[in-house]
Amino acid sequence: MGTTQLESVPEPKYWHLKTVLTEALDSEFSVGEILPNERDLAARFGVARATLRQALEQLELEGRLQRRRGVGTTVAPPRVGVAVGTEQHTWPGAAQDAWQPVDSAQETPPAAVAAGLETGPDDAVHTVRRSRMSHGQLVATELLYIPADSVPDLTAIDAPSGPARARAVLRELQRLDLEGQDRAVELGSARADDARELDRLPGSPVLVVTTRFFARGGRTAALSVATYRADTCRLTFGDSAGVEIHHDPERQAS
Amino acid sequence: MGTTQLESVPEPKYWHLKTVLTEALDSEFSVGEILPNERDLAARFGVARATLRQALEQLELEGRLQRRRGVGTTVAPPRVGVAVGTEQHTWPGAAQDAWQPVDSAQETPPAAVAAGLETGPDDAVHTVRRSRMSHGQLVATELLYIPADSVPDLTAIDAPSGPARARAVLRELQRLDLEGQDRAVELGSARADDARELDRLPGSPVLVVTTRFFARGGRTAALSVATYRADTCRLTFGDSAGVEIHHDPERQAS
DNA sequence: CAGTGGTCTAGACCACACT
DNA sequence: GTGTGGTCTAGACCACTGT
Structure with a gap:
């Protein structure tokens, strides 16, 4: 259970995505590793690219990811x-x-x-x-x-x-x-x-x-x-x- | 001049928007005042709502605006x-x-x-x-x-x-x-x-x-x-x- | 050049706060 | 209800980095 509240309010997709990605980063990726590109990731999760990007933006803000135009998205080292x-x-x-x-x-x-x-x-x-x-x-x-x-x-x-x-x-x-x-x-x-x-x-x-x-x-x-x-x-x-x-x-x- | 570089790289729209809005906030608005809603503002500046929102988001991050769902966007007091x-x-x-x-x-x-x-x-x-x-x-x-x-x-x-x-x-x-x-x-x-x-x-x-x-x-x-x-x-x-x-x-x- | 992330659009629907 | 901001979509094009 964890939460005593029934989920009457659905979680936003990008928020749930962020959770999933965070767990994946913790368990399946190591620092410096390159993630799949945004179009592939969005397709894989069945969301629009903009939604996927909203999740990535937060993860970058939290220092978990590093994104560079023309290059790709990599797993960031600890701050x-x-x-x-x-x-x-x-x-x-x-x-x-x-x-x-x-x-x-x-x-x-x-x-x-x-x-x-x-x-x-x-x-x-x-x-x-x-x-x-x-x-x-x-x-x-x-x-x-x-x-x-x-x-x-x-x-x-x-x-x-x-x-x-x-x-x-x-x-x-x-x-x-x-x-x-x-x-x-x-x-x-x-x-x-x-x-x-x-x-x-x-x-x-x-x-x-x-x-x-x-x-x-x-x-x-x-x-x-x-x-x-x-x-x-x-x-x-x-x-x-x-x-x-x-x-x-x-x-x-x- | 200020910048010695000719502006060969066009400024993103949301960035320019942010500049304009910042100046407007400084000169034409007072703390607590309510801004027009996002759809009106976007129309007024001739941009899509998403673009307008990108500018508003930054201004909120900088503590200049306060946005509340169901209510509207107001000018924030100094931090x-x-x-x-x-x-x-x-x-x-x-x-x-x-x-x-x-x-x-x-x-x-x-x-x-x-x-x-x-x-x-x-x-x-x-x-x-x-x-x-x-x-x-x-x-x-x-x-x-x-x-x-x-x-x-x-x-x-x-x-x-x-x-x-x-x-x-x-x-x-x-x-x-x-x-x-x-x-x-x-x-x-x-x-x-x-x-x-x-x-x-x-x-x-x-x-x-x-x-x-x-x-x-x-x-x-x-x-x-x-x-x-x-x-x-x-x-x-x-x-x-x-x-x-x-x-x-x-x-x-x- | 091809592939990446960054910007932008025009629409739709949802959750929320007021009245 | 009405009006607000929040979420989401499916596309398009641009700017940049590598080869």
Whole structure:
């Protein structure tokens, strides 16, 4: 029985499909294996391709499958744990952080960012683009916003752009005293540029981690907006940033 | 220019639609307002309903819209900040935590949970169901797993189930010394029961927060799996668990 | 080139919330 | 009942990846 309720409400087909496929993945497939193509699978289950796709989409969202246009659908490896909360009390770009500087520029930030930085809406800020690798895969991109007065000695910087300039900006930032930081995680969808870099389609689900860095005096000295692939990443926080346990969240009905 | 690339690759319709709708939401609609129904909107934009729905789905994922069957589509309020990282070093159920006990039982946990708890795969554990309100809304459900030996004095408990039993289990847990905790956040889809409680459809995207609680000696004394509505919640961590800034992540193309 | 997943259409019916 | 969003179909074409 399991459920005490008589099934007066029929389960949607795609939901039932997902259940069946999940069980098949657990028992009959191994990581990296290629599934039959969507048309074959749909025919095999006797549903329209769109319905089959609805099930596959959910499984991809849950990190069980990986789909690539022109290639096929493969069984995804378990999500990788990515430490987000351990670099306690260091500025971005400090000795051992996991990010690689990519580029840097000076521009007017979006209104929402200006509000977070407590700068005027038209004040220019330095931006630093960074990316993060984990297990040989690019898992996140970041856009750092740094108000000009956080890095005053940068007016006569020689490198006009590129990683060199990014490193110079971060180096200046290190000179400040870091008083604290503030983090938020929410669901978003990948912007076109982030998507390209993360090897995903535009709009694919991402975990957006927004971090505010406070300098001595409580002033917001930098704001980081990091975009993590939601399908492959598990963000870890806290004391032991272990990469252990489970591959559970095929959170699913009975 | 912005992009140096000539647009040789046409933007998908649903993506362009999303852009247009986002701008309309920002300028012409206010929170709570009801949008025209899907058939009208699709006709107005000259696309099939399925295409329109693809755009609406993304906007809902980003927390901009709220759709309810039988009712309609409304403009969603900004996401609420929900503090997740502040109850540092207290057991679940301590004085001022944000959770309300719902029920409790004793069962055999899923294999993945047993692994996290470092118990045998067939050892029974206590489970505690809790739910969390924020701003008058149910935003999360939680399932706590507590190995029997974490709460030894519970054999002769009188309440067989319900909130009373849940509170009793948590009370016993308080007697242990908490040594540390461990958190992970990942994307999942709502199980049928969680979905019902969160007033969402099964499979809707959720943020799954897994917390391990370590007792003195490094033993895992409890494991919490909390399921937050991804559409309405922004999980906050760190020093100042402020509920300020931005409503940005309509992360979107140019 | 052939084969894959991604987008899109025009329709149908269902489950649900209001009145 | 009426109107809403949710599910499903059977097709078509497009964009991409490999050979």
